[in-house]
Amino acid sequence: MNWKRYQNELIAFFAFIFMISSFFYKQHHIHMAKNTLQEEIQSLNDLKELIALKKVWADKKTTKKIEKLKILVPPSKVIWRKEGKKVKASFKNLTATELNKVVSKTLNTAVIIEKFNIELLDKSYNLELKCKW
Amino acid sequence: MENTKALVLVHSNMNATDITAPVDIILTPEFYTVKRESLPVQYTYQAKRIASSLFNGLLESTEGYEYFVSKDDDKWLFIAYNMEEIKKFLISKNINIEYISKVYFAEQMVESFNVPIVLDDKKALVNLNGTAVVVPLTALKDERTVSTVKKHNRPKSGISIGTSNSFLTTKQSLYLSLFFILFSFMFIIEGSRYGEDSHIIKKEMNLLLEKYPALQSTYTRKNISKKYKNIDQKERKKRNLVKIFSTMIFKGVKLVSLEMDNKKFHVVFACEDASIVKKLKELAQKEKFHVVLPVEKNNLQIEGVL
Numbered sequence: 001m002n003w004k005r006y007q008n009e010l011i012a013f014f015a016f017i018f019m020i021s022s023f024f025y026k027q028h029h030i031h032m033a034k035n036t037l038q039e040e041i042q043s044l045n046d047l048k049e050l051i052a053l054k055k056v057w058a059d060k061k062t063t064k065k066i067e068k069l070k071i072l073v074p075p076s077k078v079i080w081r082k083e084g085k086k087v088k089a090s091f092k093n094l095t096a097t098e099l100n101k102v103v104s105k106t107l108n109t110a111v112i113i114e115k116f117n118i119e120l121l122d123k124s125y126n127l128e129l130k131c132k133w
Numbered sequence: 134m135e136n137t138k139a140l141v142l143v144h145s146n147m148n149a150t151d152i153t154a155p156v157d158i159i160l161t162p163e164f165y166t167v168k169r170e171s172l173p174v175q176y177t178y179q180a181k182r183i184a185s186s187l188f189n190g191l192l193e194s195t196e197g198y199e200y201f202v203s204k205d206d207d208k209w210l211f212i213a214y215n216m217e218e219i220k221k222f223l224i225s226k227n228i229n230i231e232y233i234s235k236v237y238f239a240e241q242m243v244e245s246f247n248v249p250i251v252l253d254d255k256k257a258l259v260n261l262n263g264t265a266v267v268v269p270l271t272a273l274k275d276e277r278t279v280s281t282v283k284k285h286n287r288p289k290s291g292i293s294i295g296t297s298n299s300f301l302t303t304k305q306s307l308y309l310s311l312f313f314i315l316f317s318f319m320f321i322i323e324g325s326r327y328g329e330d331s332h333i334i335k336k337e338m339n340l341l342l343e344k345y346p347a348l349q350s351t352y353t354r355k356n357i358s359k360k361y362k363n364i365d366q367k368e369r370k371k372r373n374l375v376k377i378f379s380t381m382i383f384k385g386v387k388l389v390s391l392e393m394d395n396k397k398f399h400v401v402f403a404c405e406d407a408s409i410v411k412k413l414k415e416l417a418q419k420e421k422f423h424v425v426l427p428v429e430k431n432n433l434q435i436e437g438v439l
Binding site for chain 1: 302303306312317319320321328331364368376390391392395403
């Protein structure tokens with residue numbers, strides 16, 4: 001058989017084979033991406049999430065931030081006991097505004113709330129707070 | 134590599150030939166018209182462009198003619214031929230054109246005919262003043278003649294007989310190939326990008342791990358992550374509860390007490406009248422809180438676990 005007679009078909013055929021090979025090359029990478037790339041993306045996202053969580057819940061500035069609770073109300077209304085990274089605070093005779101300030105500040109600080117008791121006595125509030133970080 | 138294919142001299146009076154292997158053929162001047170010209174052009178493609186105009190008046194009609202152009206010392210050699218006519222002739226001589234690899238013109242190897250080649254009992258092919266011509270055998274008188282062309286005298290360039298058996302024309306084949314190649318490159322680039330993605334992710338991961346060396350180990354990462362996720366989930370829940378309770382305090386509602394620890398919560402609201410209790414209860418149920426029977430009238434108690 002004289003192949004030269006069919007050189008046009010052969011050229012198109014080899015170009016077609018090249019295209020098919022390239023297609024499988026792409027598919028191979030997509031397959032790899034599905035298996036490994038997704039895992040890598042997941043690992044990276046997990047790591048980013050962990051770093052973000054650590055930044056929030058292991059923030060070195062938390063001690064300073066929690067100390068600010070004391071100055072939100074007059075000192076006579078607070079009994080403050082701090083041991084390392086734990087605080088027991090007792091707020092007495094708080095007005096609604098003062099209570100709002102303390103509650104809001106506490107909730108916006110990244111501490112683990114172990115006890116959070118609010119009690120209405122006549123027109124004032126008492127707040128018992130126990131937290132750690 | 135030397136071309137070892139047989140060289141067949143094709144002339145008008147040749148006998149039918151059975152060809153079963155690829156061959157090259159030489160066409161005698163009966164199949165073409167030749168012209169030599171000195172032209173101020175440098176490249177073959179330029180000469181080819183003007184080839185048809187050179188044969189105006191020389192050919193009855195230029196329709197169906199193709200042109201072969203080559204440089205011949207300081208002149209250009211132009212050969213006009215009708216491939217369809219040539220093919221018809223070859224087929225009439227039982228020559229399978231599939232087996233024809235290259236077609237040469239006698240004019241290209243004119244010096245090979247310094248010694249005339251006998252074509253049949255009447256004609257011979259001879260170099261006459263630098264042009265290959267077919268002459269009557271009687272005109273040669275007693276000149277020495279040969280009957281075959283030497284294989285090594287094959288010209289450097291020739292033409293292809295055309296792809297009559299092809300399903301595709303050269304143009305179609307070219308466009309189709311370009312189309313396939315274009316898609317191939319698209320696939321390759323796309324495929325490579327997936328690889329690049331992986332590379333970028335690894336690089337970003339390494340940068341983060343360099344910044345936080347304590348998190349190098351997967352095991353450590355899992356443990357720390359578990360710890361902080363638990364804290365985050367629980368603390369967010371606590372804060373969200375307080376936020377919901379604060380939205381439940383509206384006109385006619387007072388917070389009596391709120392108790393919350395790591396496991397449970399308990400809240401008591403005092404309402405002005407039964408209608409407000411009802412409204413508050415609806416709100417609590419909407420938030421899917423567990424409402425317990427009040428100790429006092431117009432009070433509402435909610436409790437639950439974290």
